[in-house]
Each structure stands twice: as structure tokens, then as C-alpha cells.
Amino acid sequence: xxxxxxxxxxxxxxxxxxxxxxxxxxxxxxxxxxxxxxxxxxxxxxxxxxxxxxxxxxxxxxxxxxxxxxxxxxxxxxxxxxxxxxxxxxxxxxxxxxxxxxxxxxxxxxxxxxxxxxxxxxxxxxxxxxxxxxxxxxxxxxxxxxxxxxxxxxxxxxxxxxxxxxxxxxxxxxxxxxxxxxxxxxxxxxxxxxxxxxxxxxxxxxxxxxxxxxxxxxxxxxxxxxxxxxxxxxxxxxxxxxxxxxxxxxxxxxxxxxxxxxxxxxxxxxxxx
Ligand code: CAA
Numbered sequence: 001x002x003x004x005x006x007x008x009x010x011x012x013x014x015x016x017x018x019x020x021x022x023x024x025x026x027x028x029x030x031x032x033x034x035x036x037x038x039x040x041x042x043x044x045x046x047x048x049x050x051x052x053x054x055x056x057x058x059x060x061x062x063x064x065x066x067x068x069x070x071x072x073x074x075x076x077x078x079x080x081x082x083x084x085x086x087x088x089x090x091x092x093x094x095x096x097x098x099x100x101x102x103x104x105x106x107x108x109x110x111x112x113x114x115x116x117x118x119x120x121x122x123x124x125x126x127x128x129x130x131x132x133x134x135x136x137x138x139x140x141x142x143x144x145x146x147x148x149x150x151x152x153x154x155x156x157x158x159x160x161x162x163x164x165x166x167x168x169x170x171x172x173x174x175x176x177x178x179x180x181x182x183x184x185x186x187x188x189x190x191x192x193x194x195x196x197x198x199x200x201x202x203x204x205x206x207x208x209x210x211x212x213x214x215x216x217x218x219x220x221x222x223x224x225x226x227x228x229x230x231x232x233x234x235x236x237x238x239x240x241x242x243x244x245x246x247x248x249x250x251x252x253x254x255x256x257x258x259x260x261x262x263x264x265x266x267x268x269x270x271x272x273x
Contacts, residue, residue, distance in 0.1 A: 015060075015064070016064060017030070017060075017061070017064040017065075017066075018030070018057055018060045018061065018064070022057060022060070023057055023061075024042075025053050025057070026051065026053040026054040026055075026056065026057030026058070027041060027042055027043035027046075027048065027049075027050065027051065027053070027054050028040065028041065028042055028054060028057050028058070028061075029042045030061055032066060032069060034068065035068055035069060035070040035071060035227055036069070036070070036071045036072075036073065036223055036227075037061075037065060037066075037069045037071070037072045037073070038072075038073045038075065039058070039061060039072065039073070039074045039075070040074075040075050040076065040077055041054075041074070041075070041076040041077065041081065041082050041139075042077045043077075044076075044077040044078020044079065044080075045078070046083070046086060047078065047079065047080045047082070047083035047133075047134065048076040048077065048078065048080060048081065048082040048083060048139070049082065049083045049084065049085065049086035049087070050082060050084065050085060050086060050138055050139070050142075051085075051086045051088075051089060051095070052089060052095065052097075052113060053095070054086075054116070055112075055113040055114075055115075055116030055117070055138075055170070056112060056113070056116065057116070058116030058117070058119075059112070059115035059116040059119065062115070062116070062118075062119025062120070062122070063119070065125070067124075069125060070124075070125060070126065070226070070227060070231055070234070071125065071126050071127075071128065071223050071226050071227060072120070072125050072126070072127045072128070073127075073128045073130055073219055073223065074120075074127065074128070074129050074130065074142060074143075074146060075129075075130040075215075075219070076130075076131075076132070076133070076139075078133075079132075079133045080132070080133030080134040080135075080139075081129070081130075081131040081132055081133055081134065081135045081139055081142075081143065081155070082134070082135060082136065082138065082139025082142060083134055083136050083137075083139060084136040084137025084138040084139045084140070084160060085137055085138045097109075110169060113170065114169070114170060114171050116170075117141065117142060117145040117170050117171040118145070118171060120145040120146050120147075121145065121147075121242065123235050123236075123238040123239040123242065124235050126147050126148065126226050126234065126238065127145070127146040127147045127148070128146055128147070128148045128149075128150060128219060128222060128223070128226075129142065129143035129145075129146035129148070129149045129150070130150050130215050130216075130218075130219045131143050131149060131150070131151045131152070131155045131157075131206070132151070132152035132154055132155055132212070132215050133152075133154060133155065133156070134155075134156050134158070135155065135156070135157050135158070136157075136158045136160050137158070137159065137160045137161055137164075137168070138170050140157045140158060140159055140168075140172065141159075141168055141170040141171060141172030142170070143157070144171075144172045144175040144176055144179075144205075145170075145171055145172070145175065147238070148207045148208070148222065149200075149205065149206040149207055149208075150206065150207065150208040150209075150210060150215065150218050150219060150222055151197045151200060151201070151206040151208070151209050151210070151215075152197065152209075152210055152211070152212045152213070152214065152215045152218075153197050153198075153209060153210070153211055153212045154197070154212040155196070155197040155200065155206070155209075156194045156195065156196055156197075157194065157195045157200055157205060158192060158193065158194045158195070159172070159176070159188055159189045159192060160192050161189070161192075162189055162190055162192055163192035168189065173185070173189075176188070176189075178245065179203070179204050179205060180203050180204065180205065184203065197209050208222065232263070232266060233263060236259040236262065236263060237259075239259070240252075240255055240256060240259055243255055
């Protein structure tokens with residue numbers, strides 16, 4: 001990913017953070033506690049199925065996150081992380097997909113939804129998906145958009161889109177291929193099979209597995225570990241790690257030197273007082 005893509009997006013408007021009512025319309029809750037923001041998918045009666053409003057609201061959260069936030073946790077209320085897109089989005093009518101739109105309008109429509117996911121790669125934050133129950137389609141892609149996936153033993157992942165005649169289009173194909181390789185990604189997507197937490201861990205799709213019921217404690221422990229690391233070094237290191245697959249060795253070595261010189265000078269200045 002190019003460095004420019006990884007900067008915190010400029011607010012599209014001067015509007016402040018979304019109100020509770022706006023968040024609720026997107027089926028979301030947001031709690032900001034110092035350096036930790038928790039975004040909760042909050043439609044358990046629909047297994048946290050997500051609407052276009054959900055993704056637009058996620059984008060708005062990304063645009064208006066307070067600068068002191070270092071860790072963003074995404075979690076789901078009820079029995080599942082997320083059942084993916086709310087299938088009513090395909091039934092037409094107001095708020096549904098604009099099937100009649102021309103190419104440019106349709107492209108812009110989907111790009112706006114993808115913005116709900118892209119900010120999660122921002123180097124100024126570490127993003128954690130806390131997955132339990134099902135993570136299907138857009139829900140799986142949301143987990144893939146995060147830096148770290150922590151899963152309960154009951155977690156199940158499924159890229160259901162091809163089975164529904166669709167492609168995964170919420171930024172998920174790139175991280176999926178980067179994690180499991182193109183052949184495994186083809187096998188997973190084109191069978192639309194379900195991967196349990198144990199297999200997800202073997203494939204590198206989740207970084208940590210915790211007992212069912214132990215997700216909140218697992219997230220708390222992980223968050224504490226992340227916050228214990230120097231904040232500026234964390235930002236610079238995430239920037240480096242995301243640039244690594246796109247750089248040649250020479251380019252990456254140069255990037256390491258640039259980042260390290262900034263760090264060394266900052267540490268020396270702090271040492272001198
Ligand atoms: N959209 C709308 N409503 C949904 C939903 C969805 N994606 N998933 C579940 N619900 C609703 C159900 O209709 C049901 O509603 P009622 O109580 O009114 O009947 C309620 O949520 C509970 O669902 P279940 O009784 O099915 O709950 P379960 O725990 O037995 O099963 C589940 C959970 C495995 C997630 C199952 O509900 C399911 O398979 N849901 C559909 C998943 C799906 O196909 N998602 C689309 C993926 S593709 C995608 O996401 C595309 C994209 O981004 C581009």
C-alpha cells in the first residue's frame with residue numbers, strides 16, 4: 001500500500017464525530033476511553049448484519065477519531081461478530097443498492113462503502129477485530145481489514161460472496177491473498193466454505209485464539225500490551241511493515257534508516273531533557 005494511502009484521511013467535512021443516533025442508524029456504538037476506541041456492531045437481532053449506513057458510519061468514525069486514540073477494537077454484540085451485508089440491501093428500494101446507476105455512480109457508491117474499511121490500515125492506530133460466532137462476507141472482510149484478529153474458539157469465517165453471485169469487494173481480497181496466498185484464497189472463496197478458529201489460526205487468519213467466553217479478557221490483555229509500547233515507535237513500525245511488501249530490499253532498508261533517524265533523534269532529545 002502506498003504511503004499516501006496510509007495517512008489518516010482528511011475529514012471530508014468539518015463535521016464532528018457521529019452522534020449516537022447516527023451511529024445507531026448504522027447499527028453501531030462507539031466508546032472512546034482515552035487511547036482505546038471500541039466500535040461495536042450492535043444489531044444482534046440481525047446477527048450484526050451491516051447496511052450501507054453501517055459502512056458510511058464506520059468511515060465517519062475513521063475520519064473523526066480523536067488523535068489520542070491508539071487502539072481501535074471492533075467487536076459484535078450477541079452471538080456473532082457479523083453476518084455480513086444485510087441481505088435487504090439487495091431487495092431494491094430506498095437505501096438499497098442503486099442497480100440502475102451508471103458505471104461512475106456505481107463505482108463511487110462502492111468506493112464510499114470501502115472507505116468504511118480502509119482507514120483501519122492507518123498507521124496512527126492499531127486495529128483489533130475481536131471475532132466470535134460468525135464472520136461472514138463483509139464481516140470476514142471487516143476482520144481482514146484490521147491489523148490483528150483475536151478470535152474466540154467458536155469463531156467461524158466464511159467468504160460467502162461468490163456463493164451469492166458476488167465478489168468480495170470490501171477491501172478483503174488483498175489482505176486475504178497476502179495472508180494465505182492466492183491458491184488458498186481461491187479455495188476458500190470459490191468453495192465459500194467455513195473456516196473454524198483452529199484452522200483460521202493455522203492459516204494465519206487470526207493471530208490469537210482464546211476460549212469461548214474469554215474474548216473480552218483477551219482483548220483487554222492485548223490492548224494493554226499494545227499500549228505498553230512507545231506510541232511514536234508503534235506508528236513508525238506499522239508504517240514500515242505495511243510498506244515492506246511493496247518495496248524492494250533497498251527501498252525498505254532506506255525506509256528503515258529514515259524512520260530510525262527520526263526515532264534516534266527523538267530519543268536523544270528526550271534523554272537530554
Ligand atoms: N441480513 C439480514 N438479516 C440477517 C442476516 C443478514 N446477512 N443474517 C441473519 N439475519 C437475520 C435472520 O434473517 C434472522 O431474522 P429473524 O429472526 O427475523 O428470522 C436473524 O438475523 C437471526 O438469524 P438466524 O436465525 O439465521 O441466526 P443463526 O444464529 O441461526 O445463524 C447465521 C446465523 C449463520 C449468520 C445466519 O443467519 C446466516 O447464514 N445469515 C446470512 C449470512 C449471509 O449470507 N450474509 C451475506 C454474506 S455476503 C456479503 O456480506 C456481501 C458483501 O459484503 C458484498
